[in-house]
Amino acid sequence: MMALQTFPYEVITSSPRFEVRKMGEYFVVKSSVKENMGYEGFNDCFRYISGDNETGQKFSMTTPVINKLDDQRMQDTAFVLLNQDQFPNPHGHARVEKVSSSTMVVIKFKGNISQAIIHQKIQELKAYISSQNYDIKDGPWLARYNPPFIPGFLKRNEIMMEVVHD
Structure with missing residues (x-):
């Protein structure tokens, strides 16, 4: 593999x-969903790297897949985005964020x-x-x-x- x-x-x-x-410093595509929504956050991020964004640009899968659970029982799922410093806007619930x-x-x-x-x-x-x-x-x-x-x-x-x- x-x-x-x-x-x-x-x-x-x-x-x-x-x-x-x-x-x-790096960028992530991130989605926040209620904790009990299964794989929806993962799916939002996967759709983004598969071209579901304003330019249709596809991105390679990277590691790790990152999850954070906050106090409001929301689950953040994030995929790491590499080798660029500008990214197309996502569709749906996903968003691109810079991580300091x-x-x-x-x-x-x-x-x-x-x-x-x-x-x-x-x-x-x-x-x-x-x-x-x-x-x-x-x-x-x-x-x-x-x-x-x-x-x-x-x-x-x-x-x-x-x-x-x-």
Whole structure:
């Protein structure tokens, strides 16, 4: 299987399970839907990269697919857009946003995703962030790097949180 492009970052520190990353600036196409709406956010983003935008331009699939769950029970789904700094306007509920450079702390893990696993990994990540004396600025985000048909033991996943870093 061909490797997909991913967003730019530099590893500041690394351990087997955790990384601190300096994230470069990048763009995403993003859709926000109610949590119980299944794959609608994913579908909005996929339609955009498949040419459902004002110019009909198609984009390559990239990794990761990023999800953030906010306090209002909304699910954000975002696809990373690379190699350009201007993008056509989307149709429908999707929108294109610029993501500023940041410092992220990441916990890496393999396997299928469940709410229990996500909750556990968030707690582990928060404990690690605290042990490193960082302050959480935003997050968490779930980053998934593989299509759903890949066997669970091969799936690469991450939970990311933005931290304050000098």
